[in-house]
Amino acid sequence: MxxxxxxxxxxxxxxxxxxxxERSSLGEEGARRxxxxxxxxxxxxxxxxxxxxxxxDSSAALRxxxxxxxxxxxxTARRAVDVLELPTVQRILVPGDREKTWALVTRMQExxxxxxxxxxxxxxxxxxxxxxxxxxxALIEDRDARSAxxxxxxxxxxxxxxxxxxxxxxxxxxAWAAARSELGHYRTAEQLLRRLGEDEQRVMNxxxxxxxxxxxxxxxxxxxxxxxxxxxxxxxxxxxxxxDIDIATLGHLECRWNWVRGQQGLVEESAKGYSRVxxxxxxxxxxxxxxxxxxxxxxxxxxxxxxxxxHAISILESLLEDxxxxxxxxxxxxxxxxxxxxxxxxxxxPRNDRALARTIENLQDxxxxxTESHGAGHPLTLDTATRLRQVQTAPxxxxxxxxxxxxxxxxxxxxxx
Numbered sequence: 001m002x003x004x005x006x007x008x009x010x011x012x013x014x015x016x017x018x019x020x021x022e023r024s025s026l027g028e029e030g031a032r033r034x035x036x037x038x039x040x041x042x043x044x045x046x047x048x049x050x051x052x053x054x055x056x057d058s059s060a061a062l063r064x065x066x067x068x069x070x071x072x073x074x075x076t077a078r079r080a081v082d083v084l085e086l087p088t089v090q091r092i093l094v095p096g097d098r099e100k101t102w103a104l105v106t107r108m109q110e111x112x113x114x115x116x117x118x119x120x121x122x123x124x125x126x127x128x129x130x131x132x133x134x135x136x137x138a139l140i141e142d143r144d145a146r147s148a149x150x151x152x153x154x155x156x157x158x159x160x161x162x163x164x165x166x167x168x169x170x171x172x173x174x175a176w177a178a179a180r181s182e183l184g185h186y187r188t189a190e191q192l193l194r195r196l197g198e199d200e201q202r203v204m205n206x207x208x209x210x211x212x213x214x215x216x217x218x219x220x221x222x223x224x225x226x227x228x229x230x231x232x233x234x235x236x237x238x239x240x241x242x243x244d245i246d247i248a249t250l251g252h253l254e255c256r257w258n259w260v261r262g263q264q265g266l267v268e269e270s271a272k273g274y275s276r277v278x279x280x281x282x283x284x285x286x287x288x289x290x291x292x293x294x295x296x297x298x299x300x301x302x303x304x305x306x307x308x309x310x311h312a313i314s315i316l317e318s319l320l321e322d323x324x325x326x327x328x329x330x331x332x333x334x335x336x337x338x339x340x341x342x343x344x345x346x347x348x349x350p351r352n353d354r355a356l357a358r359t360i361e362n363l364q365d366x367x368x369x370x371t372e373s374h375g376a377g378h379p380l381t382l383d384t385a386t387r388l389r390q391v392q393t394a395p396x397x398x399x400x401x402x403x404x405x406x407x408x409x410x411x412x413x414x415x416x417x
Contacts, residue, residue, distance in 0.1 A: 125158035126168035143332035145182035262302035274299040316341035
């Protein structure tokens with residue numbers, strides 16, 4: 001899904017890393033994430049540029065004549081697009097990355113409000129949308145789809161300038177649909193992705209694989225597992241063609257497909273698939289990388305939902321400590337790991353009153369934190385509320401019930417992808 005920018009000046013270490021990752025399930029995307037970190041100095045330079053850059057040159061504008069910027073600034077010859085050299089944020093890895101990303105979000109919003117869309121021209125608007133899409137993707141990965149939507153909403157005039165059939169706007173449209181899906185708007189996301197796929201087919205003669213992956217994931221979230229499995233199978237065949245194999249995207253698809261397999265009761269097949277992904281990501285990105293932890297989370301959750309409690313507890317106990325250390329105790333992913341571990345432990349002793357009380361207390365704490373950070377209507381919050389009600393009203397049934405296939409059973413993380 002991420003755009004890869006090839007540069008002949010890239011250091012040898014990036015080239016070597018890419019060659020290594022191409023042999024795993026991560027592809028060049030992982031190499032770029034490792035190689036291109038955003039430093040505090042870069043953020044400071046961006047801030048200085050935003051403060052010093054004057055009204056951009058309007059020679060490339062397509063529509064309205066130049067107008068005065070929203071806030072006065074010294075006049076320079078620099079165009080608006082020249083201050084848009086934002087570093088790509090591919091995944092928020094630690095709290096420090098989160099702070100950097102928020103600094104970028106703030107500066108990007110200031111940038112969008114200060115410079116009218118007519119001053120950019122088509123090429124400038126395309127750069128704006130690509131930067132907005134990259135930041136939005138990072139926010140979505142960090143479980144902050146609402147902030148991503150607000151940022152993309154601010155960039156909508158640039159998308160309108162390019163028009164529906166300009167492929168330079170496809171990436172931000174895909175991120176918009178993904179954010180809607182994360183917030184539980186599955187039907188809307190499906191409609192957006194179908195329309196995007198049609199436009200991609202019309203303009204490029206093929207649909208972008210990530211558009212199809214997101215589309216199939218909306219079916220998973222709605223509980224339509226047969227349709228999702230069929231879609232993943234078809235796309236997997238397409239991506240694995242010898243003449244045009246896409247290893248990176250194929251690996252992400254495999255993660256989502258593993259979740260569907262687990263939901264369909266194919267526990268061994270799902271576990272083997274996740275184990276391959278975990279091994280590859282641990283070797284390339286490291287055992288503490290959030291993508292590695294995501295895959296472990298999905299494996300543990302899959303075991304828990306299928307009643308393989310010993311395996312689930314073993315994985316989730318270790319993972320919870322890693323989540324706390326890497327992401328912090330309050331991060332949405334840490335809370336989800338804690339929830340699945342809590343439920344797995346409870347299912348091992350459903351008739352223990354102390355275990356019941358402890359489980360209820362833990363779920364209530366998680367629910368409060370999620371309500372505060374996400375809101376009562378967020379899928380994460382609703383899922384925790386459902387689990388809490390199940391434990392409170394029918395502990396025996398909740399502990400022994402077979403895995404469900406409704407959308408509430410889908411983990412917050414896109415199945416470790």
